[in-house]
Amino acid sequence: MIHDQADYAREDGVHEPLLSEKGETTVDVRESSPLPDDLTRESLTLPAPAEPAIARHYTRLSQMNWAIDSGPYPLGSCTMKYNPKFTEDVAADPNAAIHPDRSTRSEQGNLELQYRLQEYLGRIGGMDAVTLQPPAGAAGEFTGIAVAKAYHDHNGNDRSEVVIPASAHGTNFATAALAGYDVVELPSGDDGRVDVEALEAAVGDDTAALMLTNPNTVGLFERDIADIADIVHDAGGLLYYDGANLNALLGRGRPGDMGFDVMHYNVHKTFATPHGGGGPGAGPVGVVDELTEFLPAPRVREAEEGSGYERFEPEHTIGKVHGFTGNWLVLVKTYAYVARLGDAGLADAAAKAVLNANYLAERIDLDVPYGPFHHEFAATAGDRDAADVAKRMLDFGVHPPTTKWPEMVPEAMLTEPTEIEGQSSLDDLAEAFNLAYADTDEALDAAPNRTAASRIDQVDAARNPRLSWQALDES
């Protein structure tokens, strides 16, 4: 398949003019302001296009943007699923658009939806309690590690380290550091999984937690998870589950049953809320009984005597991780998606996601060094540059996979088609892989050729940062 992306190009090397280039207006603020001059700015200069021009501008920009509704978007560990349209309508209910500082009795509807979603997520993850407050996966990690720290502190255990496998998401390392922990990086075993002996050597009295993704970032299930949990628990540490790959487990395995004490859910991955070009997401956190009193405040529970729902503060709460209740609109969409699929649909999503990954891997000419994998696999581009192969794939009507990560696979192409691609779509994807992989060095260097922009010089962009239209005017 060939894909020519829409492009608007002018002779002066500009694709679509910036809003500022379509005409700016300067307003004399002090002329109109009811405030004394010393409390105001002098003037404000911003674009002032008429609505038709705005509609055209953003429509053109949208046409220069790939999305899951455009075609396959198999970024590994990103779980780019189709985002059901009706969930947008559910979230747009005007009755739900209320202020978070309302009295409890006047916000019963929003409390009820939160309560229901907490219950659903608890069951799906095998967790005893859930907070919906973290506004993204990384915020969920931060919440979970802060909860773990509060738990250890409460028990008089001063622990300074978080153990993280080398193959983990970068957020795990950054989260541990943000929470004030030293990071102990665990090298991967030869089979791509956690090396149990290395783990035994790494954990000890200083271990606050092990952060683990399962299936891991090359799609492998940590078969020794029961032993891993014992090792960490015997050392007095907690087991943290990174929910990025939960889509593979739905209905077949629950972090709570595997010995995990705390986890986050990436609802914008597993539960199909739209990524919106980078966010918003939501990263609810689930915990086992021992940790519930440390969760962020407030939590939502059923009130006594069937009088609806109420907020309450856990006894040893870590406080707050978001100014209010988190990314509300995203949470509503999550509820709608989970309700739509139910038990059978969630299990089927995992089954089809794993089937699709395995089928696609079977159809591509690249080697996949580690298996058996589940919902994603890390192919290797071998002696080709994975980033170049990816750029060439852009010409064939697909988005390429995540490249050059995880590092345990040389020239990795981490691929996660998700359950939403059918057989013919997977065949197209495989063809894109194979054409790009087999193409000449010259073709790879020159790619992409059919996108709105040709190959972008990222090194120069970083060396010479121009981060606003004001900076462009100066240069």
Add this chain to the structure above:
Amino acid sequence: MSGVDGTPYAPHTDAETAAMLAELGVDDEEALFDIPDAVAFDGEFGIEPRSEREIREECSRIFARNDDLVEFLGRGHYGHYVPSVVDHLADRAEFLTSYTQYQPEVSQGFLQALFEYQSMLVELTGLPVANCSMYDAATALGEAATLADRVRSTTGDTVLVPEQLREGKRAVLENYCAGAGLTIEPYPMADGNADVDALADRAGDDVVMVYAENPTVRGCIEERLAAIGEVAADADALFTLGSDPVSLAVLQEPASVGADVVVGEAGALGLPTAYGMGLGLFACSDAFLRQVPGRLVGAAEDASGDRAFTLTLQTREQHIRKERATSNICTNQAWVALRAAIHAATLGPDGLVDLANDCVTEAAALAARLDAIDGAVAPVHDRHHVREFVVHVDQPAAAIASDLESEGFAVHTVDEHLLQVCVTDLNAGQTDGFVAAFEEVI
């Protein structure tokens, strides 16, 4: 067949599934799972699948349980009218269903939109660097504190914040500060503004950051911002200023009063009232370019020599720098930033300034009307206000708030005898009823 006993969002026919399984040489999908029996789950979630229509009806019933109130609520989460064009353009699937722009050549549209968002914040703050979003105002403030810790690491570990600060914001800041070993200390306020003399007395070598808000959590405009900036500068501390893009349209430009960092709730534009969901504004001076948290979009050139855009300076970020990253943030609020930018473009500078001016005059007008009621004093603080102000009531404030709610109006209770009232373009048309109810219950 999918949709009956499976997910409706997988397109496989039974025949296709069978063909794919055959190609893999297995009988069913279960054979592809490598989960040991000891940890496998064979129970049920007990979640009954429902149709689209059933879920819409169900959620509609649930949300109808929220009372129908006219809200005079603010304190960090503001509703302004969001024009229809914002929804229609931002909801285009090419924006809404896209991922982070890791392949910039095929993602120019969103990158340019974020570049434009950053540029609008540069104009509003006067600071040259704005990132393309944090989660909300509270987490942006937390990130500012860790930035201060990185760039002012010489001696201190104290973050000075106004004693009047939204509690939730302070609670979030505490969690960010805990990991960095920072301590939060409140400085006193004098009649709704920072007590600059007390702040100057307190500032010293141990202070890494001074935080102030304009407007404050009680809606007061800070009258001595430049003096606060000088106190911070003299202590070699970072001056972080909290605001929002509507207020910034008319208030003093942060750069002009010495702000090093501006944080705040940019969701005042683009987001309707959304139960506290936000858009974290983060801007700073050039000096901290390589210490900024979050994603930055920069201009670039493509191989044809055309102007293009790309995520840049990514070596600050967690996916490259891991535990040495400037933040752990990955997923942000990009789509909300897109909405804010479209909203700002729709208003233009005239509309934005008008909106901000109305927030000043409507607040003053409503305060004057409440002040005329026996048993109420408004505004309590002798300052200019944006959107909101504090009212002193002789009776217990909570009882008044509760009575007002029975009359169909929601306000904040901030202290035993203090209420807070917020008026924007959304509820300005209902102030007559509100004033009448206020008079009634008092």
